[in-house]
Amino acid sequence: MATLTQSVQSSDSYFAALAVAERRALHSFFDQHVVEDDDLGHFAFDEGDYNALPVHLASRIVHTVPGAMLEF
Numbered sequence: 001m002a003t004l005t006q007s008v009q010s011s012d013s014y015f016a017a018l019a020v021a022e023r024r025a026l027h028s029f030f031d032q033h034v035v036e037d038d039d040l041g042h043f044a045f046d047e048g049d050y051n052a053l054p055v056h057l058a059s060r061i062v063h064t065v066p067g068a069m070l071e072f
Helices: 001-026
Strands: 030-037 041-046 063-064
Touching: 001 041, 001 063, 041 063
Parallel strands: none
Antiparallel strands: 030 041, 030 063
């Protein structure tokens, strides 16, 4: 039964992080990533916060929302 509870919490944190990433992407030039973490569950991550995406984060990305702002 613990696995079921953990799975529900994990999916809740995924959808919460996805909602944050989608909102941020509307107003950003950078991609927004949903990253899986053992302690936090899932969290939204702005690619623009880093010059180069660290490998330890890139390997845990489970979904990416492209930035919606365009440069002309």
